[in-house]
Amino acid sequence: MKRILLVRHGESEWNAIRRLQGQADIDLSERGREQARALAPMVASFRPGLVMTSDLKRAVQTAALLGYPEAGHEPMLREQDVGTWTGAEIAHLMANAPAAYAGWRAGTFAPENGEIWADFRARIARVIEKALAAEADTILMVCHGGVIRAALDGTLGLAPARIIPVGPASLTILAFPKGEARLEVFNTTAFAPVIDAPD
Structure with missing residues:
Protein backbone atom coordinates (compact mmCIF):
# COMPACT_ATOMS: atom_id res chain seq x y z
CA MET A 1 0.00 0.00 0.00
CA LYS A 2 1.25 3.47 -0.87
CA ARG A 3 1.76 5.99 1.91
CA ILE A 4 2.76 9.62 1.66
CA LEU A 5 4.32 11.14 4.76
CA LEU A 6 3.86 14.91 4.74
CA VAL A 7 6.16 16.79 7.12
CA ARG A 8 5.91 20.52 7.63
CA HIS A 9 9.30 22.15 8.12
CA GLY A 10 10.35 23.14 11.62
CA GLU A 11 9.72 26.64 12.90
CA SER A 12 11.38 29.24 10.70
CA GLU A 13 12.72 32.61 11.74
CA TRP A 14 9.58 34.26 10.33
CA ASN A 15 7.22 31.70 11.89
CA ARG A 33 16.08 22.77 14.22
CA PRO A 41 12.99 8.96 14.92
CA MET A 42 9.24 8.95 14.22
CA VAL A 43 9.79 9.60 10.51
CA ALA A 44 12.61 7.05 10.30
CA SER A 45 10.33 4.37 11.75
CA PHE A 46 8.34 4.44 8.50
CA ARG A 47 11.48 3.80 6.40
CA PRO A 48 10.59 5.98 3.43
CA GLY A 49 11.86 4.65 0.12
CA LEU A 50 11.71 8.03 -1.60
CA VAL A 51 12.31 11.44 -0.04
CA MET A 52 11.35 14.70 -1.73
CA THR A 53 11.68 18.19 -0.31
CA SER A 54 10.60 21.66 -1.29
CA ASP A 55 13.64 23.54 -2.57
CA LEU A 56 13.13 26.35 -0.03
CA LYS A 57 15.80 26.46 2.70
CA ARG A 58 13.53 25.80 5.66
CA ALA A 59 12.32 22.53 4.10
CA VAL A 60 15.78 21.46 2.85
CA GLN A 61 17.24 22.11 6.31
CA THR A 62 14.41 20.12 7.93
CA ALA A 63 14.96 17.19 5.56
CA ALA A 64 18.66 17.14 6.45
CA LEU A 65 17.92 17.22 10.20
CA LEU A 66 15.44 14.36 9.74
CA GLY A 67 18.35 12.36 8.32
CA TYR A 68 17.83 12.91 4.58
CA PRO A 69 20.43 15.44 3.40
CA GLU A 70 20.34 13.96 -0.11
CA ALA A 71 16.56 14.40 -0.55
CA GLY A 72 15.53 15.35 -4.06
CA HIS A 73 14.58 19.01 -4.39
CA GLU A 74 11.10 19.46 -5.86
CA PRO A 75 10.15 23.09 -6.67
CA MET A 76 6.47 22.11 -7.05
CA LEU A 77 6.44 21.45 -3.27
CA ARG A 78 7.01 25.14 -2.54
CA GLU A 79 4.56 26.98 -0.32
CA GLN A 80 1.70 28.96 -1.83
CA ASP A 81 2.89 32.28 -3.22
CA VAL A 82 1.29 35.04 -1.13
CA GLY A 83 2.27 37.85 -3.49
CA THR A 84 2.26 41.29 -1.89
CA TRP A 85 1.57 39.75 1.51
CA TRP A 104 -7.19 33.65 2.05
CA ARG A 105 -7.20 31.05 4.84
CA ALA A 106 -10.41 29.59 3.37
CA GLY A 107 -8.97 29.45 -0.14
CA THR A 108 -11.40 32.01 -1.57
CA PHE A 109 -9.08 35.04 -1.81
CA ALA A 110 -5.59 35.64 -3.15
CA PRO A 111 -3.54 38.74 -2.35
CA GLU A 112 -2.26 40.82 -5.27
CA ASN A 113 0.23 38.76 -7.34
CA GLY A 114 -0.53 35.76 -5.11
CA GLU A 115 -1.30 32.21 -6.16
CA ILE A 116 -4.99 31.32 -6.46
CA TRP A 117 -5.95 28.36 -4.24
CA ALA A 118 -7.28 26.25 -7.15
CA ASP A 119 -3.97 26.66 -9.01
CA PHE A 120 -1.98 25.86 -5.87
CA ARG A 121 -4.09 22.75 -5.17
CA ALA A 122 -3.62 21.60 -8.78
CA ARG A 123 0.16 22.07 -8.47
CA ILE A 124 0.26 19.93 -5.34
CA ALA A 125 -2.00 17.32 -6.96
CA ARG A 126 0.64 16.92 -9.70
CA VAL A 127 3.31 16.22 -7.07
CA ILE A 128 1.05 13.69 -5.34
CA GLU A 129 0.47 11.93 -8.68
CA LYS A 130 4.23 11.88 -9.29
CA ALA A 131 4.80 10.33 -5.86
CA LEU A 132 2.11 7.70 -6.36
CA ALA A 133 3.69 6.72 -9.68
CA ALA A 134 7.08 6.12 -8.02
CA GLU A 135 8.28 2.62 -7.20
CA ALA A 136 8.60 3.27 -3.47
CA ASP A 137 5.66 2.32 -1.24
CA THR A 138 6.43 5.02 1.35
CA ILE A 139 7.23 8.52 0.17
CA LEU A 140 8.34 11.34 2.45
CA MET A 141 7.59 14.90 1.38
CA VAL A 142 9.18 17.65 3.47
CA CYS A 143 7.17 20.73 2.67
CA HIS A 144 4.99 23.53 4.05
CA GLY A 145 1.73 23.98 5.92
CA GLY A 146 -0.17 25.22 2.90
CA VAL A 147 1.10 22.29 0.84
CA ILE A 148 -0.32 19.85 3.39
CA ARG A 149 -3.70 21.62 3.40
CA ALA A 150 -3.72 21.60 -0.42
CA ALA A 151 -2.89 17.87 -0.42
CA LEU A 152 -5.78 17.16 1.96
CA ASP A 153 -8.13 19.26 -0.14
CA GLY A 154 -7.05 17.58 -3.38
CA THR A 155 -7.11 13.99 -2.12
CA LEU A 156 -9.89 14.04 0.49
CA GLY A 157 -11.97 17.10 -0.36
CA LEU A 158 -11.14 18.74 2.99
CA ALA A 159 -11.45 22.45 2.20
CA PRO A 160 -8.76 24.67 3.78
CA ALA A 161 -11.39 26.44 5.90
CA ARG A 162 -11.97 23.12 7.68
CA ILE A 163 -8.32 22.39 8.47
CA ILE A 164 -6.21 24.12 11.11
CA PRO A 165 -2.72 25.20 10.04
CA VAL A 166 -0.47 22.23 10.73
CA GLY A 167 2.20 22.76 13.33
CA PRO A 168 5.93 23.06 12.67
CA ALA A 169 7.79 19.75 12.34
CA SER A 170 4.51 17.85 12.29
CA LEU A 171 3.68 14.62 10.48
CA THR A 172 0.53 13.98 8.44
CA ILE A 173 0.07 10.65 6.67
CA LEU A 174 -2.07 9.85 3.65
CA ALA A 175 -2.51 6.19 2.73
CA PHE A 176 -3.84 4.91 -0.58
CA PRO A 177 -5.34 1.43 -0.16
CA LYS A 178 -6.69 0.38 -3.57
CA GLY A 179 -5.68 3.83 -4.84
CA GLU A 180 -8.19 5.78 -2.74
CA ALA A 181 -6.88 8.32 -0.24
CA ARG A 182 -7.44 7.96 3.48
CA LEU A 183 -6.11 10.11 6.31
CA GLU A 184 -4.14 8.01 8.81
CA VAL A 185 -2.35 10.69 10.85
CA PHE A 186 -2.78 14.46 11.11
CA ASN A 187 -0.56 17.11 12.71
CA THR A 188 1.32 14.78 15.05
CA THR A 189 4.60 15.89 16.60
CA ALA A 190 7.29 14.64 18.94
CA PHE A 191 6.26 17.40 21.38
CA ALA A 192 2.95 18.92 22.47
CA PRO A 193 0.84 19.46 19.33
CA VAL A 194 0.58 23.01 18.05
CA ILE A 195 -3.02 23.92 17.18
CA ASP A 196 -2.52 27.66 16.61
CA ALA A 197 0.49 27.49 14.30
CA PRO A 198 1.25 30.51 12.12
CA ASP A 199 0.74 30.07 8.39
Missing part, protein backbone atom coordinates in the same frame (compact mmCIF):
# COMPACT_ATOMS: atom_id res chain seq x y z
CA ALA A 16 8.71 32.69 15.24
CA ILE A 17 7.60 36.30 14.75
CA ARG A 18 4.35 35.31 12.97
CA ARG A 19 5.22 36.82 9.60
CA LEU A 20 3.82 35.34 6.37
CA GLN A 21 6.50 33.70 4.25
CA GLY A 22 4.92 32.27 1.14
CA GLN A 23 7.86 31.53 -1.11
CA ALA A 24 10.36 33.77 0.69
CA ASP A 25 13.45 31.67 1.40
CA ILE A 26 13.76 31.84 5.19
CA ASP A 27 16.02 29.76 7.46
CA LEU A 28 14.88 27.58 10.33
CA SER A 29 15.08 29.08 13.80
CA GLU A 30 17.11 27.23 16.43
CA ARG A 31 13.82 26.00 17.89
CA GLY A 32 12.85 24.75 14.43
CA GLU A 34 15.36 21.18 17.59
CA GLN A 35 11.82 20.32 16.47
CA ALA A 36 13.08 18.62 13.30
CA ARG A 37 15.65 16.58 15.24
CA ALA A 38 12.95 15.50 17.69
CA LEU A 39 10.69 14.29 14.86
CA ALA A 40 13.46 12.33 13.10
CA THR A 86 5.04 38.20 1.60
CA GLY A 87 6.65 39.35 4.85
CA ALA A 88 3.40 40.77 6.28
CA GLU A 89 2.74 40.36 9.98
CA ILE A 90 -0.23 38.06 10.53
CA ALA A 91 -1.56 40.22 13.38
CA HIS A 92 -1.49 43.28 11.10
CA LEU A 93 -3.47 41.44 8.40
CA MET A 94 -6.00 40.14 10.93
CA ALA A 95 -6.49 43.64 12.34
CA ASN A 96 -6.50 45.62 9.10
CA ALA A 97 -7.83 43.18 6.48
CA PRO A 98 -9.77 40.57 8.48
CA ALA A 99 -12.14 39.55 5.68
CA ALA A 100 -9.33 39.23 3.16
CA TYR A 101 -7.19 37.24 5.58
CA ALA A 102 -10.10 34.91 6.46
CA GLY A 103 -10.81 34.50 2.75
Whole structure:
Protein backbone atom coordinates (compact mmCIF):
# COMPACT_ATOMS: atom_id res chain seq x y z
CA MET A 1 0.00 0.00 0.00
CA LYS A 2 1.25 3.47 -0.87
CA ARG A 3 1.76 5.99 1.91
CA ILE A 4 2.76 9.62 1.66
CA LEU A 5 4.32 11.14 4.76
CA LEU A 6 3.86 14.91 4.74
CA VAL A 7 6.16 16.79 7.12
CA ARG A 8 5.91 20.52 7.63
CA HIS A 9 9.30 22.15 8.12
CA GLY A 10 10.35 23.14 11.62
CA GLU A 11 9.72 26.64 12.90
CA SER A 12 11.38 29.24 10.70
CA GLU A 13 12.72 32.61 11.74
CA TRP A 14 9.58 34.26 10.33
CA ASN A 15 7.22 31.70 11.89
CA ALA A 16 8.71 32.69 15.24
CA ILE A 17 7.60 36.30 14.75
CA ARG A 18 4.35 35.31 12.97
CA ARG A 19 5.22 36.82 9.60
CA LEU A 20 3.82 35.34 6.37
CA GLN A 21 6.50 33.70 4.25
CA GLY A 22 4.92 32.27 1.14
CA GLN A 23 7.86 31.53 -1.11
CA ALA A 24 10.36 33.77 0.69
CA ASP A 25 13.45 31.67 1.40
CA ILE A 26 13.76 31.84 5.19
CA ASP A 27 16.02 29.76 7.46
CA LEU A 28 14.88 27.58 10.33
CA SER A 29 15.08 29.08 13.80
CA GLU A 30 17.11 27.23 16.43
CA ARG A 31 13.82 26.00 17.89
CA GLY A 32 12.85 24.75 14.43
CA ARG A 33 16.08 22.77 14.22
CA GLU A 34 15.36 21.18 17.59
CA GLN A 35 11.82 20.32 16.47
CA ALA A 36 13.08 18.62 13.30
CA ARG A 37 15.65 16.58 15.24
CA ALA A 38 12.95 15.50 17.69
CA LEU A 39 10.69 14.29 14.86
CA ALA A 40 13.46 12.33 13.10
CA PRO A 41 12.99 8.96 14.92
CA MET A 42 9.24 8.95 14.22
CA VAL A 43 9.79 9.60 10.51
CA ALA A 44 12.61 7.05 10.30
CA SER A 45 10.33 4.37 11.75
CA PHE A 46 8.34 4.44 8.50
CA ARG A 47 11.48 3.80 6.40
CA PRO A 48 10.59 5.98 3.43
CA GLY A 49 11.86 4.65 0.12
CA LEU A 50 11.71 8.03 -1.60
CA VAL A 51 12.31 11.44 -0.04
CA MET A 52 11.35 14.70 -1.73
CA THR A 53 11.68 18.19 -0.31
CA SER A 54 10.60 21.66 -1.29
CA ASP A 55 13.64 23.54 -2.57
CA LEU A 56 13.13 26.35 -0.03
CA LYS A 57 15.80 26.46 2.70
CA ARG A 58 13.53 25.80 5.66
CA ALA A 59 12.32 22.53 4.10
CA VAL A 60 15.78 21.46 2.85
CA GLN A 61 17.24 22.11 6.31
CA THR A 62 14.41 20.12 7.93
CA ALA A 63 14.96 17.19 5.56
CA ALA A 64 18.66 17.14 6.45
CA LEU A 65 17.92 17.22 10.20
CA LEU A 66 15.44 14.36 9.74
CA GLY A 67 18.35 12.36 8.32
CA TYR A 68 17.83 12.91 4.58
CA PRO A 69 20.43 15.44 3.40
CA GLU A 70 20.34 13.96 -0.11
CA ALA A 71 16.56 14.40 -0.55
CA GLY A 72 15.53 15.35 -4.06
CA HIS A 73 14.58 19.01 -4.39
CA GLU A 74 11.10 19.46 -5.86
CA PRO A 75 10.15 23.09 -6.67
CA MET A 76 6.47 22.11 -7.05
CA LEU A 77 6.44 21.45 -3.27
CA ARG A 78 7.01 25.14 -2.54
CA GLU A 79 4.56 26.98 -0.32
CA GLN A 80 1.70 28.96 -1.83
CA ASP A 81 2.89 32.28 -3.22
CA VAL A 82 1.29 35.04 -1.13
CA GLY A 83 2.27 37.85 -3.49
CA THR A 84 2.26 41.29 -1.89
CA TRP A 85 1.57 39.75 1.51
CA THR A 86 5.04 38.20 1.60
CA GLY A 87 6.65 39.35 4.85
CA ALA A 88 3.40 40.77 6.28
CA GLU A 89 2.74 40.36 9.98
CA ILE A 90 -0.23 38.06 10.53
CA ALA A 91 -1.56 40.22 13.38
CA HIS A 92 -1.49 43.28 11.10
CA LEU A 93 -3.47 41.44 8.40
CA MET A 94 -6.00 40.14 10.93
CA ALA A 95 -6.49 43.64 12.34
CA ASN A 96 -6.50 45.62 9.10
CA ALA A 97 -7.83 43.18 6.48
CA PRO A 98 -9.77 40.57 8.48
CA ALA A 99 -12.14 39.55 5.68
CA ALA A 100 -9.33 39.23 3.16
CA TYR A 101 -7.19 37.24 5.58
CA ALA A 102 -10.10 34.91 6.46
CA GLY A 103 -10.81 34.50 2.75
CA TRP A 104 -7.19 33.65 2.05
CA ARG A 105 -7.20 31.05 4.84
CA ALA A 106 -10.41 29.59 3.37
CA GLY A 107 -8.97 29.45 -0.14
CA THR A 108 -11.40 32.01 -1.57
CA PHE A 109 -9.08 35.04 -1.81
CA ALA A 110 -5.59 35.64 -3.15
CA PRO A 111 -3.54 38.74 -2.35
CA GLU A 112 -2.26 40.82 -5.27
CA ASN A 113 0.23 38.76 -7.34
CA GLY A 114 -0.53 35.76 -5.11
CA GLU A 115 -1.30 32.21 -6.16
CA ILE A 116 -4.99 31.32 -6.46
CA TRP A 117 -5.95 28.36 -4.24
CA ALA A 118 -7.28 26.25 -7.15
CA ASP A 119 -3.97 26.66 -9.01
CA PHE A 120 -1.98 25.86 -5.87
CA ARG A 121 -4.09 22.75 -5.17
CA ALA A 122 -3.62 21.60 -8.78
CA ARG A 123 0.16 22.07 -8.47
CA ILE A 124 0.26 19.93 -5.34
CA ALA A 125 -2.00 17.32 -6.96
CA ARG A 126 0.64 16.92 -9.70
CA VAL A 127 3.31 16.22 -7.07
CA ILE A 128 1.05 13.69 -5.34
CA GLU A 129 0.47 11.93 -8.68
CA LYS A 130 4.23 11.88 -9.29
CA ALA A 131 4.80 10.33 -5.86
CA LEU A 132 2.11 7.70 -6.36
CA ALA A 133 3.69 6.72 -9.68
CA ALA A 134 7.08 6.12 -8.02
CA GLU A 135 8.28 2.62 -7.20
CA ALA A 136 8.60 3.27 -3.47
CA ASP A 137 5.66 2.32 -1.24
CA THR A 138 6.43 5.02 1.35
CA ILE A 139 7.23 8.52 0.17
CA LEU A 140 8.34 11.34 2.45
CA MET A 141 7.59 14.90 1.38
CA VAL A 142 9.18 17.65 3.47
CA CYS A 143 7.17 20.73 2.67
CA HIS A 144 4.99 23.53 4.05
CA GLY A 145 1.73 23.98 5.92
CA GLY A 146 -0.17 25.22 2.90
CA VAL A 147 1.10 22.29 0.84
CA ILE A 148 -0.32 19.85 3.39
CA ARG A 149 -3.70 21.62 3.40
CA ALA A 150 -3.72 21.60 -0.42
CA ALA A 151 -2.89 17.87 -0.42
CA LEU A 152 -5.78 17.16 1.96
CA ASP A 153 -8.13 19.26 -0.14
CA GLY A 154 -7.05 17.58 -3.38
CA THR A 155 -7.11 13.99 -2.12
CA LEU A 156 -9.89 14.04 0.49
CA GLY A 157 -11.97 17.10 -0.36
CA LEU A 158 -11.14 18.74 2.99
CA ALA A 159 -11.45 22.45 2.20
CA PRO A 160 -8.76 24.67 3.78
CA ALA A 161 -11.39 26.44 5.90
CA ARG A 162 -11.97 23.12 7.68
CA ILE A 163 -8.32 22.39 8.47
CA ILE A 164 -6.21 24.12 11.11
CA PRO A 165 -2.72 25.20 10.04
CA VAL A 166 -0.47 22.23 10.73
CA GLY A 167 2.20 22.76 13.33
CA PRO A 168 5.93 23.06 12.67
CA ALA A 169 7.79 19.75 12.34
CA SER A 170 4.51 17.85 12.29
CA LEU A 171 3.68 14.62 10.48
CA THR A 172 0.53 13.98 8.44
CA ILE A 173 0.07 10.65 6.67
CA LEU A 174 -2.07 9.85 3.65
CA ALA A 175 -2.51 6.19 2.73
CA PHE A 176 -3.84 4.91 -0.58
CA PRO A 177 -5.34 1.43 -0.16
CA LYS A 178 -6.69 0.38 -3.57
CA GLY A 179 -5.68 3.83 -4.84
CA GLU A 180 -8.19 5.78 -2.74
CA ALA A 181 -6.88 8.32 -0.24
CA ARG A 182 -7.44 7.96 3.48
CA LEU A 183 -6.11 10.11 6.31
CA GLU A 184 -4.14 8.01 8.81
CA VAL A 185 -2.35 10.69 10.85
CA PHE A 186 -2.78 14.46 11.11
CA ASN A 187 -0.56 17.11 12.71
CA THR A 188 1.32 14.78 15.05
CA THR A 189 4.60 15.89 16.60
CA ALA A 190 7.29 14.64 18.94
CA PHE A 191 6.26 17.40 21.38
CA ALA A 192 2.95 18.92 22.47
CA PRO A 193 0.84 19.46 19.33
CA VAL A 194 0.58 23.01 18.05
CA ILE A 195 -3.02 23.92 17.18
CA ASP A 196 -2.52 27.66 16.61
CA ALA A 197 0.49 27.49 14.30
CA PRO A 198 1.25 30.51 12.12
CA ASP A 199 0.74 30.07 8.39
